[in-house]
């Protein structure tokens with residue numbers, strides 16, 4: 001009986017979650033005690049039986065039980081077994097106690113919002129998370145050699161904080177790359193090396209907007225940008241995205257923005273590409289409202305078909321666009337290096353504030369990265385990653401064909417590391433995602449990225465993380481669940 005009850009809770013447990021199994025089992029048992037599903041005095045099956053029924057190792061079961069014994073939820077009677085502690089207070093008190101230990105009593109209102117909304121999901125060990133590249137292919141040995149070399153050559157100034165916006169050779173390498181591949185017009189001086197997109201966004205929000213100022217965000221939107229703006233008390237104003245990118249209406253334009261956040265080359269998450277007409281219109285709107293545009297060019301390195309449009313920043317003549325990029329996709333996310341290209345008139349203030357708030361450093365790592373780029377390893381890593389992601393993408397597209405015959409539509413597959421499978425709007429994409437998760441596959445519901453709108457449903461499916469063999473293995477399982485749902 002007990003094992004049956006637990007099995008229900010345990011269906012939600014993931015062998016592949018980053019939370020250890022003993023911790024997950026502990027949580028299920030603790031909840032069952034709080035709910036009263038496990039009554040005081042009730043005897044638990046032996047650890048051997050539990051381990052057999054639940055198909056967990058005995059050590060896992062024992063670790064969970066021991067923790068609950070230590071905390072007083074269970075007690076062990078020698079020779080007789082493990083019981084729910086009879087002297088526990090009433091269930092409602094236990095519930096309260098658990099709620100109390102889990103809540104965050106001292107958070108600010110802002111903190112509470114940040115901790116409970118637009119949360120990123122674990123992605124580490126499941127196929128198809130959007131926006132994640134396969135960093136297992138990163139040339140670690142080569143990287144290590146370069147790092148060692150630069151550490152050997154390091155002189156004291158390289159160990160200090162850095163006030164100039166980053167190591168000069170890296171800024172030069174970034175400027176050269178952006179000029180050639182993204183048509184960004186810039187001087188090296190305008191490049192600021194940050195520790196990734198979140199830091200770039202935080203700098204823009206802090207330096208260009210005051211609390212309460214309005215920021216236009218795409219709807220649906222990237223959770224990371226939403227979070228950064230929320231953390232700076234900006235007012236989020238969602239603007240619908242269509243097949244041509246962000247589409248501000250006349251009514252929208254009465255909500256004067258201070259900042260406009262956009263992902264024009266591959267809208268996150270729908271993948272639509274902003275047309276040239278929209279780009280020109282958006283630049284004019286920024287001028288009219290005296291606003292700044294933050295162009296997040298997060299995955300333009302991965303273009304598979306058609307010609308990329310040049311960046312919005314490349315069209316900017318009035319210093320309205322701040323352009324941001326990251327090394328997370330081509331190299332690896334834990335590197336924590338990105339860049340922000342700032343209009344000339346803002347460079348000094350951005351560098352000063354970046355220095356004061358973030359105390360940037362890590363110059364030896366930046367030096368190794370500069371050489372990695374200069375020697376052509378970045379281009380070569382990119383070429384390899386592009387070729388391998390192209391195969392995975394092709395395989396996924398072929399597998400998804402049965403879904404298209406049943407009315408689903410794909411957008412955004414020309415670029416990046418994910419695509420959007422649009423579903424009929426009556427479908428519940430969150431429930432579908434949960435069904436898919438039961439097969440140990442992670443995709444995300446489109447509606448989870450929506451800020452205000454409720455008219456679009458779909459699945460955001462990444463093809464960057466799983467190797468080709470993984471796409472072959474898990475793709476058909478994913479497609480079967482979607483097809484079954486589309487047929488209902």
Ligand SMILES: Cc1ncc(COP(=O)(O)O)c(C=O)c1O
Pocket residue numbers: 131132195196197198222224263268296298325326327328333337338
């Ligand atoms: C829209 C968008 N912007 C930026 C990033 C990169 O963020 P970071 O530099 O923090 O890795 C991502 C990563 O998935 C993204 O999806």
